[in-house]
Amino acid sequence: MRDRQRTIQIADFELPRGSVSIEQLMAMPRTGWDHLRREINLRRQQDRSQPLAKCRLCEGGVYIRSQATQTGHVPMYAHFPEASKDCPWYDGGNLRPDDARAAQYQGHQESALHRRLCMRLEELAKLDSRCLESSVNTYLRPAIHARGRWPDVYAVFDGLGRFALEVQLSKPFAPEIAARHLHYEAEGVKLVWIFHALEDPMPQGFHDVVTMQRGNAFIFDEEAEFASIERGTIVLKCLLEDGQGGWLLPRLVALDDLQTGSGRSVFLEDRRSDLLEAWCKKERDHWWKALREARQLKPDWPFYSDALASAWEALALDVPGLPAWEAEFWAVRSDRARAHTAMLFAILSSVAHSAEKGAPVLHITKFKGENAVLQMLNSKLMSADFRHCGRLIEVFLSQTALSPLLVVESLTRKLAEAADGDVQIGVEHPLWQAMARLFPEVFNGVVRAELQDLGRLPRWALPAGML
Numbered sequence: 001m002r003d004r005q006r007t008i009q010i011a012d013f014e015l016p017r018g019s020v021s022i023e024q025l026m027a028m029p030r031t032g033w034d035h036l037r038r039e040i041n042l043r044r045q046q047d048r049s050q051p052l053a054k055c056r057l058c059e060g061g062v063y064i065r066s067q068a069t070q071t072g073h074v075p076m077y078a079h080f081p082e083a084s085k086d087c088p089w090y091d092g093g094n095l096r097p098d099d100a101r102a103a104q105y106q107g108h109q110e111s112a113l114h115r116r117l118c119m120r121l122e123e124l125a126k127l128d129s130r131c132l133e134s135s136v137n138t139y140l141r142p143a144i145h146a147r148g149r150w151p152d153v154y155a156v157f158d159g160l161g162r163f164a165l166e167v168q169l170s171k172p173f174a175p176e177i178a179a180r181h182l183h184y185e186a187e188g189v190k191l192v193w194i195f196h197a198l199e200d201p202m203p204q205g206f207h208d209v210v211t212m213q214r215g216n217a218f219i220f221d222e223e224a225e226f227a228s229i230e231r232g233t234i235v236l237k238c239l240l241e242d243g244q245g246g247w248l249l250p251r252l253v254a255l256d257d258l259q260t261g262s263g264r265s266v267f268l269e270d271r272r273s274d275l276l277e278a279w280c281k282k283e284r285d286h287w288w289k290a291l292r293e294a295r296q297l298k299p300d301w302p303f304y305s306d307a308l309a310s311a312w313e314a315l316a317l318d319v320p321g322l323p324a325w326e327a328e329f330w331a332v333r334s335d336r337a338r339a340h341t342a343m344l345f346a347i348l349s350s351v352a353h354s355a356e357k358g359a360p361v362l363h364i365t366k367f368k369g370e371n372a373v374l375q376m377l378n379s380k381l382m383s384a385d386f387r388h389c390g391r392l393i394e395v396f397l398s399q400t401a402l403s404p405l406l407v408v409e410s411l412t413r414k415l416a417e418a419a420d421g422d423v424q425i426g427v428e429h430p431l432w433q434a435m436a437r438l439f440p441e442v443f444n445g446v447v448r449a450e451l452q453d454l455g456r457l458p459r460w461a462l463p464a465g466m467l
């Protein structure tokens with residue numbers, strides 16, 4: 001009998017994401033793996049031959065299957081249907097989208113309600129004096145794709161643009177969602193997914209739609225219908241994620257209120273990018289504040305000030321190996337690991353701030369002038385203290401606007417000497433992980449890629465060629 005526990009243990013994503021184990025995947029917040037799922041499905045639609053994520057063993061394309069459990073959805077890896085059945089991690093028959101879709105569309109009652117909602121939305125579109133054209137369920141001539149699409153409701157508003165409104169009652173399929181977004185984006189049509197009600201818990205397909213709409217859900221219910229009639233245009237009830245797994249109070253919005261300028265997504269407020277950015281900055285701000293206080297308390301030895309204690313403790317919650325490394329560091333170097341960490345933080349912050357500003361901003365050493373960052377790095381790499389961080393500093397630099405420094409001969413030499421002179425810390429090392437939590441924009445491949453997809457990677461974290 002087939003071992004039901006069998007599952008893909010590790011998937012290799014295209015860089016910069018890299019490998020993501022099943023444990024890492026399952027430990028991610030829902031927004032994180034929903035985003036990965038979305039990107040995998042978009043890629044699948046764009047180019048089947050280049051899957052974004054591959055099984056470590058058979059190198060077949062994998063996707064993220066959302067498994068419903070009593071406490072919510074759990075992400076699992078699964079092979080795409082064409083995968084080799086010989087893979088030791090092969091997980092048995094996948095439901096083929098076409099079969100599943102056929103089964104799903106058999107709900108006749110559902111289709112009656114669907115029909116009524118579509119007709120009503122089109123009538124409401126026509127109430128708006130700006131409406132130039134509208135249709136229900138009719139073929140929209142595809143300019144690019146061979147396969148045509150029938151938007152539930154299609155409406156063109158003078159000054160506002162062309163809209164496809166998809167009324168979704170049953171759970172949509174991830175490949176279908178991705179395909180529609182790509183299709184309408186190519187056609188210059190704004191796509192809005194509309195639910196009739198939000199189920200609790202939401203089916204995965206609804207989560208996929210909400211992810212695509214950056215944490216926004218649109219509902220057309222009686223209240224929205226009433227408001228639409230009153231205002232003479234389509235009004236939807238908009239629910240925004242509150243960032244804690246719930247929703248903010250619903251708001252009634254017209255199509256005019258929506259942001260339509262961000263590529264393939266239409267939304268009222270981008271609830272995902274802001275939260276992700278805030279998460280990226282959280283620990284860094286903590287250290288930054290502590291360091292400022294430390295400089296006031298101990299101007300000559302700020303890195304050894306007790307003001308850093310709370311920032312260190314907060315970081316240790318995210319990096320479990322930190323306390324053990326602190327003890328080891330003391331035993332080997334007779335120095336304080338937290339002071340060492342604070343100095344490395346000051347070194348990397350100097351690089352980040354200088355990259356952001358386009359001119360040197362140093363938080364450690366007293367070098368001045370246009371070569372100050374280079375001199376600071378060279379002097380730090382020369383001292384025995386930071387030689388073990390050569391590789392880390394090199395990786396950091398390579399992902400910032402100061403990446404051209406890596407071809408400067410003096411620094412290349414210092415980095416080579418550091419590598420020869422001391423054992424380099426790697427990604428598993430607590431100090432590396434601490435820096436990864438403080439600068440996730442650079443060191444956390446999954447977060448870096450998500451910010452990149454959203455066009456929200458900060459200036460300083462864009463390598464010189466990417467600006």
Ligand SMILES: [Zn+2]
Binds near residue numbers: 057059083089
């Ligand atoms: Zn496999």
